Amino acid sequence: MFFRMLKGWMPRSLFGRSALIVLVPVSVTLMVVTVVFIQRLYEGVTEQMTLALSHEALLILDRVEAAADPAGALEQALEVAAPLDIEIAAGAPGVETRRGIFDLSGRTVVDVVFREIPGVLAVDLVSRDGWARIVIASSKGPVELIVPRGRLSARNPHQFLVLIGVTAILMSLVALIYLRNQVRPVRRLAFAAEAFGKGRVVPYRPSGAAEVRSAGTAFLDMRDRIERQIEQRTLMLSGVSHDLRTPLTRLQLGLSLIEDSEDVEAMRRDLKDMEAMLEAFLAFARGDALEAPERVDPIALARDLVEQMARNLPVLAGPMAGEGSAMLRPQALRRALENLINNGVRYGKEARLSVEVTSEAIVFVVEDSGAGIPEAQRDEVLRPFSRLDEARNQNRGSGVGLGLTIAADIARQHGGRLELGESRDLGGLRAELIIPR
Numbered sequence: 001m002f003f004r005m006l007k008g009w010m011p012r013s014l015f016g017r018s019a020l021i022v023l024v025p026v027s028v029t030l031m032v033v034t035v036v037f038i039q040r041l042y043e044g045v046t047e048q049m050t051l052a053l054s055h056e057a058l059l060i061l062d063r064v065e066a067a068a069d070p071a072g073a074l075e076q077a078l079e080v081a082a083p084l085d086i087e088i089a090a091g092a093p094g095v096e097t098r099r100g101i102f103d104l105s106g107r108t109v110v111d112v113v114f115r116e117i118p119g120v121l122a123v124d125l126v127s128r129d130g131w132a133r134i135v136i137a138s139s140k141g142p143v144e145l146i147v148p149r150g151r152l153s154a155r156n157p158h159q160f161l162v163l164i165g166v167t168a169i170l171m172s173l174v175a176l177i178y179l180r181n182q183v184r185p186v187r188r189l190a191f192a193a194e195a196f197g198k199g200r201v202v203p204y205r206p207s208g209a210a211e212v213r214s215a216g217t218a219f220l221d222m223r224d225r226i227e228r229q230i231e232q233r234t235l236m237l238s239g240v241s242h243d244l245r246t247p248l249t250r251l252q253l254g255l256s257l258i259e260d261s262e263d264v265e266a267m268r269r270d271l272k273d274m275e276a277m278l279e280a281f282l283a284f285a286r287g288d289a290l291e292a293p294e295r296v297d298p299i300a301l302a303r304d305l306v307e308q309m310a311r312n313l314p315v316l317a318g319p320m321a322g323e324g325s326a327m328l329r330p331q332a333l334r335r336a337l338e339n340l341i342n343n344g345v346r347y348g349k350e351a352r353l354s355v356e357v358t359s360e361a362i363v364f365v366v367e368d369s370g371a372g373i374p375e376a377q378r379d380e381v382l383r384p385f386s387r388l389d390e391a392r393n394q395n396r397g398s399g400v401g402l403g404l405t406i407a408a409d410i411a412r413q414h415g416g417r418l419e420l421g422e423s424r425d426l427g428g429l430r431a432e433l434i435i436p437r
């Protein structure tokens with residue numbers, strides 16, 4: 001319970017935690033030193049000084065007692081008091097025992113004086129700044145001794161405390177600066193890794209302590225390997241698609257020379273389908289992986305796309321809320337949304353695109369009024385070349401089954417995801433393309 005509460009209070013960042021690890025021991029040590037110093041040394045010294053003064057006061061009192069009359073008493077006492085740097089006056093009434101709130105040694109002074117000098121009436125540490133007034137009863141009436149405060153307790157003990165305090169603060173500052181320099185490489189590594197997760201490659205060079213450096217090197221190796229793999233996949237797929245095109249064109253040419261018949265017509269249609277598939281395949285392979293991210297206003301992009309597509313398709317603009325820009329790959333993003341909208345138009349009557357921009361994410365939503373996709377099949381349609389049963393797709397043109405795969409791929413390139421659901425407003429499919437910021 002207590003530890004859980006403590007956990008809630010702990011700073012979350014590495015720097016905050018390291019700072020705590022440095023500052024807590026320093027402040028605890030400082031506190032212990034201060035308390036011990038005040039109690040042991042400061043009070044001890046004060047007690048000894050006050051004790052010495054009490055003895056001098058007793059000496060002066062002896063003179064007062066020994067005098068024959070009150071007038072001579074003061075004179076006699078002064079003989080001893082003057083060299084001791086103590087002033088004497090006939091007792092003034094109305095002097096009370098008082099000390100300042102922050103007068104740490106005052107209590108010790110008062111205690112010792114009362115303990116050592118019999119007949120003390122009052123010890124006033126306040127009414128005369130820098131002086132102590134001690135009123136003592138004698139047979140000649142009350143006598144007041146006025147002593148410089150500096151003779152009762154060590155002066156300026158604060159200097160010592162201030163010195164430790166300043167040193168502690170200075171050393172802590174140096175430690176914090178050093179700490180921050182140690183934390184920076186970790187933060188840079190985290191930044192590079194996060195950016196790569198969102199599909200961005202930012203310049204990064206391992207630096208800092210050995211462990212951070214080796215983590216950074218490992219990250220770079222991993223990033224290179226993933227990039228190489230993407231590149232290889234792209235090269236291989238586009239190579240295959242490209243090489244298939246040549247014989248396909250030759251076949252088409254050959255067919256056009258053959259006399260028309262029903263069989264030839266069917267073959268031509270198959271060839272056309274193959275070509276379309278190849279086209280889609282090429283687009284998928286290209287993957288826009290090479291497009292560099294740039295600062296884009298997602299709402300402007302969405303409005304633009306709807307306006308363009310609405311010219312010859314039933315495409316509507318839904319609510320577009322929020323504002324702000326983000327680092328995105330605009331061409332890839334347009335292609336993903338086009339695929340979703342084309343699906344909506346093809347499998348429903350119309351498609352609607354809406355956007356919501358928050359501080360955490362950009363969410364593009366494409367909805368349609370079609371039959372939707374049953375929950376059990378939502379994973380399946382995301383796989384390449386998967387199409388739902390032909391009966392559903394009758395007379396809806398020939399798709400390849402790559403549209404959703406490409407859209408999901410592009411979402412992943414941005415560190416996001418594609419989620420399929422059911423549209424509450426339109427009744428058909430609701431495709432959400434979510435990109436974290």
Ligand SMILES: Nc1ncnc2c1ncn2[C@@H]1O[C@H](COP(=O)(O)OP(=O)(O)OP(=O)(O)O)[C@@H](O)[C@H]1O
Pocket residue numbers: 280339343344347348368370371372373381386387388389392393398399400401402403404405428429
């Ligand atoms: N909005 C939708 N409503 C209902 N079914 C859909 C919807 N979008 C996709 N589907 C189903 O999911 C399948 C896969 O869609 P996907 O976009 O990946 O491929 P496609 O549309 O068949 O071909 P293309 O590669 O030309 O886009 C479709 O064949 C269709 O059966």
Ligand SMILES: [Mg+2]
Pocket residue numbers: 339342343399402403404
């Ligand atoms: Mg499609």
